Amino acid sequence: MKRLSAISLGWICCACFGSPTPLAPSLGGTVGVPHHGAQTGAVQLPKRGAGFERFRKNSPHYWGVPRLIATIETAARAVQEKLPGGQPLLVGDISAKHGGKIPGHRSHRTGRDVDLLWYVTTPAGAPIKNRDFVHVSTDGLAKVHGGDDDDDEYVRLDVERQWQLVKELLLAPDANIQWIFASRSVEALIIDYARARGEDDELVWHAETVLLQPGDSSPHDDHFHVRIACTPAEALRGCEGGGPYWEWLPPLPRLPGLDEALLDMIAEDPLDEDTGSIEIGEFGLWPKLAPPAPKR
Numbered sequence: 001m002k003r004l005s006a007i008s009l010g011w012i013c014c015a016c017f018g019s020p021t022p023l024a025p026s027l028g029g030t031v032g033v034p035h036h037g038a039q040t041g042a043v044q045l046p047k048r049g050a051g052f053e054r055f056r057k058n059s060p061h062y063w064g065v066p067r068l069i070a071t072i073e074t075a076a077r078a079v080q081e082k083l084p085g086g087q088p089l090l091v092g093d094i095s096a097k098h099g100g101k102i103p104g105h106r107s108h109r110t111g112r113d114v115d116l117l118w119y120v121t122t123p124a125g126a127p128i129k130n131r132d133f134v135h136v137s138t139d140g141l142a143k144v145h146g147g148d149d150d151d152d153e154y155v156r157l158d159v160e161r162q163w164q165l166v167k168e169l170l171l172a173p174d175a176n177i178q179w180i181f182a183s184r185s186v187e188a189l190i191i192d193y194a195r196a197r198g199e200d201d202e203l204v205w206h207a208e209t210v211l212l213q214p215g216d217s218s219p220h221d222d223h224f225h226v227r228i229a230c231t232p233a234e235a236l237r238g239c240e241g242g243g244p245y246w247e248w249l250p251p252l253p254r255l256p257g258l259d260e261a262l263l264d265m266i267a268e269d270p271l272d273e274d275t276g277s278i279e280i281g282e283f284g285l286w287p288k289l290a291p292p293a294p295k296r
């Protein structure tokens with residue numbers, strides 16, 4: 001039985017909070033798939049913290065599921081502490097407060113995706129602050145925009161910090177990293193470095209598994225796109241998919257998929273920030289923030 005049919009009557013008698021739609025009061029948190037979904041109970045990444053800064057300081061797209069925000073903060077702090085003397089990690093878009101489509105991205109709709117700009121150095125190896133999404137080529141160098149052709153400036157991928165970041169992401173408690181999208185050449189630079197350092201074989205294998213140049217979007221030579229997998233508890237509340245579920249992650253419950261029509265409604269009817277209501281097609285405005293009716 002599709003979940004929609006089981007729950008479509010539930011909204012009439014249940015004023016549940018934290019659900020993206022009254023049609024599905026059992027859903028909440030990160031709901032749907034990364035390119036088709038919503039989120040409730042999201043947490044906002046601060047403008048800056050130990051070892052990180054937002055790339056777009058005042059953007060409204062820094063909301064994610066609490067464990068993704070915690071993972072970014074934990075990993076950035078660990079890189080700063082273990083490799084002092086560097087510059088902060090620049091964090092790109094995450095998601096909108098209630099999820100759904102944001103400009104410039106197909107995914108990033110469920111609070112489980114984040115873009116992380118590169119740690120960079122001068123060509124000679126001194127850490128400097130990255131200023132943009134710079135494209136790293138096979139030699140690890142990236143041209144910086146601004147100069148004319150005779151006056152090209154380059155920065156170098158800071159492979160040492162970049163590997164440390166991968167390691168911290170993979171080891172962060174409850175992060176459940178599903179993908180780190182990055183170009184093949186960036187992956188090669190990072191994995192070669194990890195092997196040369198004699199890092200743990202299993203950890204390097206996990207890194208090689210989650211690092212991937214996506215076939216259906218940009219090659220990601222200008223940033224990491226990190227996606228976390230659903231936890232078992234999130235899966236029970238509607239979290240779905242976004243790629244393979246790796247064998248080293250905790251087993252997920254077997255559930256029927258969410259109804260496509262319900263996902264459409266959730267994705268297309270975001271909460272109205274001004275009124276605190278969501279408009280659900282023929283059901284009109286649903287006062288999401290109104291107090292529940294008194295019990296008789």
Ligand SMILES: [Zn+2]
Pocket residue numbers: 105108113114115225
């Ligand atoms: Zn992205």
